[in-house]
Amino acid sequence: MVRFPGSNCETETLTAVTASGGEAFALDHRSDNLQGARAVIIQGGFSYGDYLRSGAIARLAPVMDPIRVHAKQGGVVIGICNGFQVLCEAGLLPGALLHNHENRFVARPIDIRIERNTTACTSEFEIGEVVRIPMAHGEGRYVADTDTLDRLETEHLVVLRYVAAGGSDLPHNPNGSERDIAGICNREGNVVGFMPHPERHADRRLGPAPGSRFFDSLIAGLSHPAVA
Amino acid sequence: MKYRVDIRVVPRAGLLDPQGKAIESALLALEFGGIGAVHVGRAITLELEADSEQSAESEARRMCERLLANPVTEDFSVKVSA
Numbered sequence: 001m002v003r004f005p006g007s008n009c010e011t012e013t014l015t016a017v018t019a020s021g022g023e024a025f026a027l028d029h030r031s032d033n034l035q036g037a038r039a040v041i042i043q044g045g046f047s048y049g050d051y052l053r054s055g056a057i058a059r060l061a062p063v064m065d066p067i068r069v070h071a072k073q074g075g076v077v078i079g080i081c082n083g084f085q086v087l088c089e090a091g092l093l094p095g096a097l098l099h100n101h102e103n104r105f106v107a108r109p110i111d112i113r114i115e116r117n118t119t120a121c122t123s124e125f126e127i128g129e130v131v132r133i134p135m136a137h138g139e140g141r142y143v144a145d146t147d148t149l150d151r152l153e154t155e156h157l158v159v160l161r162y163v164a165a166g167g168s169d170l171p172h173n174p175n176g177s178e179r180d181i182a183g184i185c186n187r188e189g190n191v192v193g194f195m196p197h198p199e200r201h202a203d204r205r206l207g208p209a210p211g212s213r214f215f216d217s218l219i220a221g222l223s224h225p226a227v228a
Numbered sequence: 229m230k231y232r233v234d235i236r237v238v239p240r241a242g243l244l245d246p247q248g249k250a251i252e253s254a255l256l257a258l259e260f261g262g263i264g265a266v267h268v269g270r271a272i273t274l275e276l277e278a279d280s281e282q283s284a285e286s287e288a289r290r291m292c293e294r295l296l297a298n299p300v301t302e303d304f305s306v307k308v309s310a
Contacts, residue, residue, distance in 0.1 A: 052270075052295070052296070053298055056295065056298070060295070088300075089298070094300075095300060096298055096300040096301045098243070098244075098301060099246050099247060100246065101244055101246055102246060103246035103247060103249070103250045141244075143243065143300065143301060144300065145300075176244065
């Protein structure tokens with residue numbers, strides 16, 4: 001878990017990884033190497049206070065150089081919430097995250113559909129499955145130019161999408177993201193970024209915890225190195 | 229020579245600007261009328277050592293391209309003065 005000044009989700013993320021059978025540690029933003037990590041999670045928070053733009057300064061931290069190399073070599077890099085913002089600012093994923101369309105920080109459970117299960121953290125899902133996990137962000141509106149948005153669809157780079165599920169009169173798209181995009185990946189599926197927080201619903205002692213399946217997928221993928 | 233650089237970063241035209249909308253509503257609530265197209269951006273000022281006004285400007289533009297503005301969602305303008 002990459003710890004920037006202002007990151008705040010390391011503990012839950014570390015717990016979720018451990019509960020799924022992995023071994024996790026916090027990686028300081030000043031580190032110039034991954035210290036043996038096989039996967040990198042850039043987890044949630046307010047790195048550098050969201051100064052300038054969310055993730056804009058974090059992407060310049062020394063640790064981002066080895067992360068970039070790791071991603072290029074097919075290594076697993078997952079960005080959760082602020083981490084997704086960092087990955088977009090770093091150019092490791094296309095597009096950008098802007099202020100939610102209603103200018104409100106939205107913190108509630110959200111229904112998302114799994115659109116691709118050949119990524120570093122969605123292999124345990126069936127395509128089309130809808131899961132409900134929490135979101136909590138003020139700048140989660142995903143935007144990109146039309147060509148990029150079309151390419152994301154045709155190349156199957158959309159991983160998670162906000163959907164309407166029965167029984168709720170809340171808007172299915174909580175932040176105005178284009179094409180209801182909640183998360184995307186690169187072509188190979190080793191770099192994944194999404195706004196919802198699976199680590200906040202990953203404790204199986206409380207019942208079905210769909211967030212845990214993202215971490216199960218992550219660990220399963222690291223145990224069997226080929227990501228389809 | 230030391231130059232003063234004034235940089236303005238604004239949301240790209242056509243992109244929804246909820247901060248601008250919120251401010252527009254607030255201004256209307258304060259009974260200012262005839263208002264539209266409110267947009268919120270960022271003003272960044274800095275001092276820059278450079279050989280000429282042109283090289284200060286091109287250095288500042290590079291700063292915008294690399295950090296100060298998000299190329300996907302923002303436009304910027306640079307003004308240099310001695």
